[in-house]
Amino acid sequence: MAKSIHYITRDPWWDTDRTLLPELTALNTVRISVENGTGSLKYPVKEAYSAAELNVRNERYHYYDPRILFSTWKYCRNLARVSDNTDATVFVMGGSPFYLVFSCLLLDADRTVIAVHNYEQHNGGRRSLAERLIYRKFRHFLFFSELQKKAFGRSHPDMDATAVRMPLKTFGAAERKEGRGVPxxxxxxxxxxxxxxxxxxxxxxxxxxxxxxxxxxxxxxxxxxxxxxxxxxxxxxxxxxxxxxxxxxxxxxxxxxxxxxxxxxxxxxxxxxxxxxxxxxxxxxxxxxxxxxxxxxxxxxxxxxxxxxxxxxxxxxxxxxxxxxxxxxxxxxxxxxSSGPSPAKAVSDYIEGLRRGRRREGAHGGDRSHILAEDIAQCGHQHNPDGRDGPDRHHARPVLPRRTRDGNIWDHTAGHHHDVVRHDTRGLA
The missing domain is CATH 3.40.50.2000 (Glycogen Phosphorylase B;)
Incomplete structure (x- = not known):
């Protein structure tokens, strides 16, 4: 079944997107939002997704310019509004810390799939607070390597994750140019x-x-x-x-x-x-x-x-x-x-499964944006004594409450609702 998908990505991921999105747009109605920080923008000069609506944001301010906070907030708020009118959002992980935090605050956790290229950091680097917030708030994760999915599962065994193989890439046909006859x-x-x-x-x-x-x-x-x-x-x-x-x-x-x-x-x-x-x-x-x-x-x-x-x-x-x-x-x-279902078909089927699951859940959705401050406080103490990210081996990870679609909090441990004051963060500008 065709779905409406909001695909949020960044210009540096063009080489991956170009192998996945053409077929994904053939299977679904896709709107693509591209965020570009600095440097040359690849998307406008490529014509790979004629069936998709493409929205490109070229950031005008450098990271040290305070105006970037407002422009990024405005952009992320618009992303959330588009996502509210689609069946699902695919958010490709990456970008500045405030871009990640604002996206974390505004995107619906139940209807967003976080696409992750590099869960394990190169050179043993540590994940930023913004990245750890993403891993705590959202429930559904897409990896492009089975090895990365398994690494994520060891740290987050309670999260829903799937892996699709990276599509093979080609730059087109070319004739072999003979050189001087050596390897x-x-x-x-x-x-x-x-x-x-x-x-x-x-x-x-x-x-x-x-x-x-x-x-x-x-x-x-x-x-x-x-x-x-x-x-x-x-x-x-x-x-x-x-x-x-x-x-x-x-x-x-x-x-x-x-x-x-x-x-x-x-x-x-x-x-x-x-x-x-x-x-x-x-x-x-x-x-x-x-x-x-x-x-x-x-x-x-x-x-x-x-x-x-x-x-x-x-x-x-x-x-x-x-x-x-x-x-x-x-x-x-x-x-x-390349045998078996294509990566785009696998992604599309995964999103369809999530959509059907939401219908079965009814009113008990997983949007936890309103407790972002609590997440930040808890993420600040998320490193284990042995240096690995994820839940401490000696302490059970707390089960965070979730907000139902009527604006109340569902307490998983007590099994009842608590009335709360609803804050519409998307009204901020």
Whole structure:
């Protein structure tokens, strides 16, 4: 059954949205709201969702400008008003703390699904108070990795969560450009410390293989330029890579190299699958779930430059028949990965299940916006002694009351209602 869905996202998530939203808009009536902070805005120049209503907000103020509080409040209030007139809202997690807090305050907990890309923080970072508020207030969560869903379940066993596989990505067809006839190893994507570009460069310099080492992406290049020096085997494409350039890079490479320290998922790895491109990656859990060592790629000990160098030398020595078999295995892996219901269909079915569940619940909805202050107070003491987020192992998590649709509080522990004064926060401006 077609549903009306309000999809709230941010411009940095374009690469994921572009794989999910076209089909989701074909199955449902979708209104898309995009929040953009700074930098170039990708959505207006893309035409992937002709069937959807698209609303783009380009923030004019920097974080240190007090006016951003009012503009963000106004935007979030408008988001809530749109959501009130749809069957469900999908809120993609991310953004400034006040954007998250205002969204937490205004969006209906029963009719909102929180879509989470990175529940486990890169580099062991701690979740912000705003993020912990989101995890406390809302009841329904969508993850793009089974590993992330399981991690969330360990900290929040009482929450409803589902996982859909990340759709395979492609930048379009491209012809392979012949280079100088040597193996080509590609490092692609936004440059972040946890992706360990430094390890890729160090390992390449340890190899004696005659090969091209291609680095393409946007980020701070200064320290990497110093590492590369005058080594002519490195080919660098600095800055944002267009779709056409990305397609050419994937089509022309022999191996994609992902020496990440950690990863909750990886767009480049899934893109490589689309192009039947074998992958060389660290043996962290996510990569180990999609790469079989020696079959559709290679795994190496994470953080070990010598191990990565040895694997790249092994890859460079592969004969044509061996390499063709590896590409064919990657093609088969892509077919296996894509089998079953599409991610958009899975999301649509999940939302339909929630809608039916709300009808059965009747008056006992789960909107807890009015107790946000209590949530803030409790979230302030949410860290466990061992440093993990989530309920303290030594104390049971309190069951928070919920407001029914008639404006009263339903006390789960006592089983009766309490009259309360209703505050319409959406009237504030």
């Amino acid at each position: 080509r190893f590609l490092f692609f994507g936004f440059i972040r410390d946890y992706k360990r570009l430094d390890l890729f460069i160090e390992a390449a310099e340890k190899t004696d293989a005659d090969a091209d080492f291609i680095i393409a992406g946007k980020g701070d290049w200064e320290k990497y330029d110093e590492m590369i020096g005058d080594d002519r085997r490195f080919i660098c494409r600095r800055g944002f890579i267009s779709d056409g350039e990305a397609a050419e890079l994937y089509a022309s490479a022999d191996f994609l190299v992902l020496p990440y320290r950690d990863a909750t998922q990886s767009g480049p790895a899934l893109t490589a699958m689309s192009y039947s491109l074998p992958v060389i990656c660290s043996d962290i859990p996510f990569f180990s779930s999609i790469v079989e060592d020696g079959v559709n790629g290679f795994l190496f000990d994470a953080g070990d430059a010598d191990a990565l160098a040895a694997v790249m030398e092994r890859a460079a020595r592969m004969g044509p028949e061996q390499y063709s078999a590896m590409r064919e295995a990657q093609r088969a892996k892509a077919a296996e990965y």
